[in-house]
Amino acid sequence: MTIITIRWRTVHKIWRELAGKKPSAQARHISINGHDVVEVTFTQEQAKLVIEKAELAAKTELGLINRLNGPLNRWKLGFLGQVAFLIYAEDDFPKALKSLSIGKRDKFDCMLKGYNIDIKTRAATRDLLMVPEYQFPIQYHDFYVAERLQSETPYIVQMWGYATRKELENVTPSNEWEHGLTRAIRFESLHLMIELRDLLTKKTLQSFF
Secondary structure (H helix, E strand, C coil): CECCCCCHHHHHHHHHHHHCCCCCCCEEEEEECCEEEEEEECCHHHHHHHHHHHHHHHHHCCCCCCHHHCHHHHHHHHHHHHHHHHHHHHCCHHHHHHCCCCCCCCCCCEEECCEEEEEEEECCCCCEEEEECCCCCCCCCCEEEEEEEEEECCEEEEEEEEEEHHHHHCCCCECCCCCCCEEEEEHHHCECHHHHHHHCCCCCHHHHC
């Protein structure tokens, strides 16, 4: 259920954002159960271009995934999530589209201000940031961003927040969800996206870790 009232702390942060670098017109802040969520809406043409890249990526991943399990859907979620984040952070769709990697596995989804950022995009009904334990020690990320694909008509991605690597280090891996050992944090327990956007505009990030 969407609640109109947003906490004053969040309103103040949004005001600072609007007074600084102008955010993308495609990104808007909404409140869901009192949690500030950033919602990015794709144009029809933008979604088409991203999905075309997802289709190409799925076709090139030969032998790595059982195609009956929906590799296209996995790539589509990942690519839409990555582009949505960059639309919010940099308001540059062409640059975001160009960042999508096909035919090779990157160690991170995005790099901004020298920091590695992993974008975790889920289906509309999911409410957990989930990082597989087998990935965690070998893929170093400074920030983990939680998103979900809320709609496909039009394509809308909701960004619920983020966690730092240090915070995930303090989460005990569990197989509760039967996906193998996984570190998980509920969406509503994450830091707000606008706080990450603030951090990425500053040069004093070291004190944050």
